[in-house]
Amino acid sequence: MFRLMFRPIVVIPVYNHHAHIASIVAALRRMAQPCILVDDASDAPCAATLRGLADAYADTVTLVRHETNQGKGGAVLSGLARAYAMGCTHALQIDADGQHDLGDVPTLLTLARMHPRALVTGQPVFDASVPRSRLYLRYLTHAMVSVNTLNPTLRDAMCGFRVYPVRRVLALARRVTLGRRMDFDIEILVRLDWAGVPIVLQPTRVQYPTDGVSHFQLVADNVRITSLHTRLFFGMLARAPQLLGRPRVLA
16 A cells, blocks of 8 residues: 655744753654754844754754744744755644653654644643643633634644644645744644644643743734634635535544
């Protein structure tokens, strides 16, 4: 039976995340997993750290630098474009703030190998460190994503620990102007679902480190995400006949 080639790489968007990036890169090296660091116009100390990692580990670490900040979504898309140029088929997005359980990297990649046309996304299992306000806002987003995809089984469209099929995402980004900031994770999942891309869910532990850096802007990003949900709702209405009754979640 024919199987698609599978060549994964990790993409990490970085904006002034000093505390955890070196340990994340070290963990990936222990797994022999190459990565692309996308420096989204970080300040001088963080930029120097990223250059140092790329210089020290040139065999496995590629550095992409933005001169002006483009937001998380813009950084991920730059990383995917570089991954494609390097001949990679899949990109595992990992946030740089230390939230994700890197022990699940092999599991996510194995699922992506098994389902090469799918989006494989983490389904967070939070511990007590999660801020209550962030948790409640995520619940609201879950509800809106279920409505906008007509798919109640989807969970946590805001999780930044997922494996993208690179060509399919870049093709979508050429057709649609995607959100470039904290709205990106939500919009790309919904639009891939609309496009018929299967979605594989994998539970994964998520913690909020006490020294973690979050760039989520409570007012601006919530306004941006609310506007996104409104646009997606009307997009869903136009697609409702095709979406109703279509199975898309594999696991």
